[in-house]
Amino acid sequence: MPTGIKTELNKKGIQFYNDTINSLLESSIIPIVNLYHWDLPQVLQEKYGGWQNISMINYFNDYANLCFEKFGDRVKHWITFSNPLAVAEKGYETGEHAPGLKLSGCGAYKAAHHIIKTHAKVWHSYNSTWRSEQQELSFCFQGMVGISLTSGWGEPIDPHSQADIDAAERYMQFHSGWFANPIYRGDYPEVMKNYVGRRSAQQGLGTSRLPTFSVQEKSYIKGTADFLGIGHFTTRYVTQKSFPLLQVSSYRTDQDLAELVDPKRPAPGSKWLYSVPCGFRRLLNFIKTQYGNPLVYVTENGVSEKVQCTQLCDEWRIEYLKGYINEILKALNDGVNVRGYTAWSLLDKFEWNKGFSERFGFYHIDFKNKNKPRYPKASVNYYKNIISANGLPNPTEVENWHQKAMDTCSITHQLLDADSLFTHMEMVTEIVLPTIFTLCILISIVLLLFFLQNQS
Numbered sequence: 001m002p003t004g005i006k007t008e009l010n011k012k013g014i015q016f017y018n019d020t021i022n023s024l025l026e027s028s029i030i031p032i033v034n035l036y037h038w039d040l041p042q043v044l045q046e047k048y049g050g051w052q053n054i055s056m057i058n059y060f061n062d063y064a065n066l067c068f069e070k071f072g073d074r075v076k077h078w079i080t081f082s083n084p085l086a087v088a089e090k091g092y093e094t095g096e097h098a099p100g101l102k103l104s105g106c107g108a109y110k111a112a113h114h115i116i117k118t119h120a121k122v123w124h125s126y127n128s129t130w131r132s133e134q135q136e137l138s139f140c141f142q143g144m145v146g147i148s149l150t151s152g153w154g155e156p157i158d159p160h161s162q163a164d165i166d167a168a169e170r171y172m173q174f175h176s177g178w179f180a181n182p183i184y185r186g187d188y189p190e191v192m193k194n195y196v197g198r199r200s201a202q203q204g205l206g207t208s209r210l211p212t213f214s215v216q217e218k219s220y221i222k223g224t225a226d227f228l229g230i231g232h233f234t235t236r237y238v239t240q241k242s243f244p245l246l247q248v249s250s251y252r253t254d255q256d257l258a259e260l261v262d263p264k265r266p267a268p269g270s271k272w273l274y275s276v277p278c279g280f281r282r283l284l285n286f287i288k289t290q291y292g293n294p295l296v297y298v299t300e301n302g303v304s305e306k307v308q309c310t311q312l313c314d315e316w317r318i319e320y321l322k323g324y325i326n327e328i329l330k331a332l333n334d335g336v337n338v339r340g341y342t343a344w345s346l347l348d349k350f351e352w353n354k355g356f357s358e359r360f361g362f363y364h365i366d367f368k369n370k371n372k373p374r375y376p377k378a379s380v381n382y383y384k385n386i387i388s389a390n391g392l393p394n395p396t397e398v399e400n401w402h403q404k405a406m407d408t409c410s411i412t413h414q415l416l417d418a419d420s421l422f423t424h425m426e427m428v429t430e431i432v433l434p435t436i437f438t439l440c441i442l443i444s445i446v447l448l449l450f451f452l453q454n455q456s
Contacts, residue, residue, distance in 0.1 A: 004041040006062040014070055021074050032077040032297070032342075034148065035064055035122075038087060038098055045099050051111035052092065052103070057118045064122040068130045076134075076143045078126065079229055080119045082299065083150040084179055088112040089251050097352055105248045106209045109196070113211040116182050116221060119147050123224035147183065148229025148299040151176040153279030153286075154238045157260065163240040167257040170195065171238045172286060174255050184291040186222035187213060196254050202245050209249075227339070228287065231300030232324075234272065235279030237262060266316060270304045270358055275316075277323030284331040284338065293337050298328065302344035304351075305359040310416060312364055313409040317379040318402060325391060341391060343383060347374065364416070375416050378409035 002010050024031045040050055048055050064080070081087065090097040092107035101107060126145045135142050154171030156164035173181070173189035181189045188210060197208040213221065241258040243249075266275040280301075287296065303320040305311050321343065332338055348361035356367050362383060363374040382405045386393065393401075 001063050001066065002041055002043075004044040004059045004063070006066060009066070017071060021071055025074060030077065031075050032079065032299075033067070033071065033075050034079040034082045034299075035067060036060070036081045036087075037083075038091075040099075050092075050099055051087070051114050052101075052107065054114055054117075056114055057121050060118045061121045061125055065125055065129070068126055068134075072130050072134045072143065077227075077297075078143070078145045079148045079299070080122050080145065081115055082148045082229070083231060084112060084115045084119075084147070085150060085175065088115065093251055104250050108251045109210050112178060116179060117217065119183070120221040120224040123226075124220070144226035146225045146227035146229055146297070147179065148231060148297075149176050149179050150231035150233075150300060151283065152233065153235040153276075153283040154259075155235055155276075155279060155282070157237045157239040161240075164238065167240045167255075168238040170255050170257055171236065171259070174251070176283075176287070177290070180228065180287070180291055182213065182218075182221050183225050184222070184228075184294065186218040195256065199245070199249050199254055203247070203249065209254075225294065227295040227297055228291070229297050229299035230283070230287065231344070232280055232283055232298070233301065233303070233344075234274050235276035236260065266319075270354075273303060275303065275320050275323065277320075277327045279327075280324050281327040281331045281334070284328070284336045285334055288331075288334070288336045293335070296336065296338045298338065298341040300344040301341070302360050310364060311359075312375060312377045312412050312416065313406055314377045314379050315402075315406065317377070318382045318405065321379065321383065321386070322398070325386065329391065366416070375412050376408070377412075378405040381405040381408055 001008065002013075021031050021033075040056075044050060044056065044059060050056065064078075067075075068078075086097065088111040089108040091099055092101045092103050092111040093105075095102040103110075123145045126143065131143050151172070152175065154168040154175070156168040158164045170191055173191050177189040178192065181187065181192075187193075193208070193210060196210040200208045200210075236259040239258050239260065240256065242256055243253040246253060261274050262276070284296065287294065301324055303317050305314070325341065328338055328341060343362070345360045345362075347363045348356070348359040348365040348367075350356060351358040351360070361377070362380045363376055366373050366375070382401050385397070385401045389397075
């Protein structure tokens with residue numbers, strides 16, 4: 001729906017997703033469809049202000065129902081929003097991501113408020129219209145609608161300091177709780193309401209910058225998730241920090257805490273991403289305790305490259321996966337209801353304001369080559385074995401997997417080096433030589449004109 005209007009459909013777009021879904025099913029891959037990942041039609045942003053406007057609820061619901069109608073006979077797992085926290089904060093407060101608005105103090109809260117209401121509307125639409133009808137078509141699979149939240153784990157710097165313990169709790173409530181609490185418990189976390197409300201009052205505002213749900217809305221939103229998607233990458237060490245009273249506060253300063261990292265932990269490519277596997281188990285147990293042990297799918301978990309040069313022998317990614325997946329297994333033993341895991345990501349891709357410089361993929365993509373060839377990294381073979389073992393490998397086999405993966409990537413490196421040389425020669429042939437030839441002609445024309453002018 002390029003304009004956001006349900007009567008104006010892109011039939012080629014619908015066919016593209018039909019083909020994609022059918023190809024997945026033919027390969028025995030279950031499609032889990034995410035409806036929204038920063039792809040709001042530009043018209044709705046320009047005309048209404050995007051997620052600052054309550055009208056987005058109905059526009060998005062129309063779009064979701066279109067997807068349920070066109071693809072719901074084959075798709076049984078639907079995610080309404082992926083990482084809505086980043087959509088709200090980075091899109092409408094810091095301006096780091098699209099649409100790039102800097103509405104400090106209230107922009108993120110307002111966008112999140114509308115996103116939560118939209119999620120609930122879509123869940124109810126599916127539940128009342130599509131769930132029973134499409135379950136009859138599939139005979140065995142009951143459709144599910146959930147949301148995917150990306151959250152780090154907040155660990156107190158000093159586990160004996162009550163102030164740090166409280167700060168770590170606030171970190172969790174301002175991150176996962178911001179969206180999960182209304183969906184599972186009917187309202188924003190109390191600590192979030194208290195801190196934003198208090199700072200708003202100190203600024204002389206008549207009402208809190210954090211919007212409120214009516215009694216009817218709380219009831220309507222509560223219970224609108226058949227599963228909870230979790231994206232998790234790293235842990236932050238948290239301590240109490242009181243920010244000065246600013247004329248315009250922000251989502252970050254409202255929390256009264258500071259986030260730090262442990263420099264002893266492995267630090268791969270992204271500056272924000274440190275490998276702290278134990279935080280994952282603690283996050284999953286937090287979700288179990290806070291939200292009644294919901295069905296959980298891990299929708300994002302991975303690590304980026306260490307350096308800018310090509311890295312096919314990604315031993316640190318193997319270690320990261322090993323550490324984090326082991327913590328999921330421990331969480332399963334704790335009774336956490338984790339049903340599935342997907343790594344981030346299959347391919348190197350465009351990473352927001354980092355472009356192609358940060359690479360999370362199992363497959364290296366040569367973006368300089370017009371054909372964009374793919375080269376498997378060592379982690380490909382390792383992860384294939386994890387999948388084959390359903391995440392529960394025999395420990396004696398793991399080291400063997402590791403060695404075979406490293407041997408394979410060395411061979412692939414030789415292929416990549418040869419292809420890169422060919423690409424370089426191709427670039428010289430297709431771009432450099434024609435450019436030089438064109439410059440020679442231009443210089444010759446200039447010299448000829450100069451000569452003729454002197455003759456005359």
